[in-house]
Amino acid sequence: MVRTLAMFTDTSLCIGCRACQVACKQWNELGLEVPEWTGGYQNHAHFTDKTYRLVRFIEEPGGKPNGDLAWLLMSDVCKHCAEAGCLDACPTGAIYRTEYGTVNINQDVCNGCRYCVSSCPFGVVSFNESTGTAKKCTFCNDRIHNGLGPACAKACPTESIQFGFRDELVGKAAKRVEKLKAMGFKDAQLYGADAKGFLGGLNAFFLLLAKPSTYDLPDNPRLPQRNVMVDSLLSIGSALVVGLGVLLSFRERGKGGPHA
Amino acid sequence: MPKPPHWELMIVWYFFLGGIAGGAYFTAAIADNFGGARDRGVARAGYLLSLPLVAVCGLLLIADLGVPTRFLNMMRTLKVWDPMSIGAWIVGVFGLFTFVSSALSLSSSPSHAALRRKIGLVGIFFGFFLASYTGVLLSNSAMPFSAGEGWGKLKHADRYSMLVELLLLAALIAALGAAARPLVSGHFATLFWGGLIGLGLLLPLALDLLGTRARALGALAAALVLIGGFVLRYVVLMSVQA
Ligand code: SF4
Ligand code: SF4
DSSP: OOOOEEEEEEGGGOOOOOHHHHHHHHHTTOOOOOOOOOSSSOSSSSOBTTBSSEEEEEEETTOSTTSOOEEEEEEEOOOOBSSOHHHHHOSSSOEEEOTTSOEEEOTTTOOOOOHHHHHOTTOOOEEETTTTEEEOOOOSHHHHTTTOOOHHHHHOTTSSEEEEEHHHHHHHHHHHHHHHHHTTOTTOEEESOOTTSGGGOBSEEEEESSOGGGGTOOSSOOOGGGGHHHHHHHHHHHHHHHHHHHHHHHHHHHOSOTTO | OOOOOOOOHHHHHHHHHHHHHHHHHHHHHHHHHHSOGGGHHHHHHHHHHHHHHHHHHHHHHHHHSSSGGGGGGGGGOOOTTOHHHHHHHHHHHHHHHHHHHHHHHTOOOHHHHHHHHHHHHHHHHHHHHHHHHHHHHHHSSSSSOOOOOOSOOOOOSOHHHHHHHHHHHHHHHHHHGGGGHHHHTSTTHHIIIIIIIIIIIIHHHHHHHTOOOSHHHHHHHHHHHHHHHHHHHHHHHHHHHO
């Protein structure tokens, strides 16, 4: 594998202009959508099959140090998890990891079973009715294979979205958190930067100004496949009990034993 | 926030028919191997019932895909830890078993019968798998409903399994805790308590315990259990995604 690429989204720099969201739509030719009334500036409420980059507008009463309303902005995207629930779930092998460490869906292989949709801990994958396939951020696969950065990072006017090698970006991000803390943002924290943390680290990681749940992010996302072993054992156990019951009732009825 | 996959009525039917197919084969194979001469008919009926049911299951699964013509892509990989991948394979493999067992059950030769019994014992495994992996599948998603497997069970008009089912449902609700709320007191509560627990379990159990000498009562109990099985799958699948 080549050196892992990453996107670092520093939410403290986001001004909510949505240049990233528009650039993503244009480059990936995602098409029109009917806007949604979400009660605020955010559109849409969640990722869709035509919205891979989504700027979240979050109003948090009392979120500022002086008790005022905090207006938090965050440009959200597929996390390209090192241990990706969607990839593990896909039964066709349509979801694959590129040599850069990103996670992509091969549109020619996906058959639209939708298991990945329910297996992403962040609700990123969306089903497209017209193609019948699953859609999500590709990390601009075509661009990164031609020496360009992702369209969203390119368009961002404040460098809130940065693109580069993962190890370098993590270093930068750590320094940035220290600086913000010194400035009084006591809840400033990195989300997904730690490769030893949840999901093996996220290749699109974030700097947040409040706890993850404020941004609609799980505090400690886990691989959905974690239950397979226990569940399978439980179901084998119930098989034995039911099997025994059926066996007993046939024994009773058969009386003289097998094939009497 | 995790997203629901929008698996709807077609998948409810698939879970339901898959459960019956697995259960029918399971019962047939046990009756075939351990039952007496009187149980031959049960065995044959079970085998012959499971074949068309699995076929319908396969068609339902394919029809529910976004691109049905690509259903063979499921056969590109086999992921042993992935319930969706295993499930697709199981439908195919179990389908083969039901086909062979059904064909053999039409023959009266003793050597065919011996072969059929052996095949049945292996097929049981796949049948049970088909009937129960769906529970593992549902609990292994990012949706907030991740309790242990407890509902993907077989449907027999049999008091042992009804008792086991009541116990498992109680365990399921206890294990789910707050996550069970949409099931037991939400939008689906009436269906859950009335349709599943009342009509689908308690009533047939009572009929069964009272004695099913009367054939009509026995048939009623069996039909009620089947309805309960359908309701169970419906409320579980829909409330997970609500
Ligand atoms: S964020 Fe979701 S869609 Fe993206 S790689 Fe992780 S599990 Fe897959
Ligand atoms: S919908 Fe497509 S990409 Fe998603 S799990 Fe199914 S086959 Fe894989």
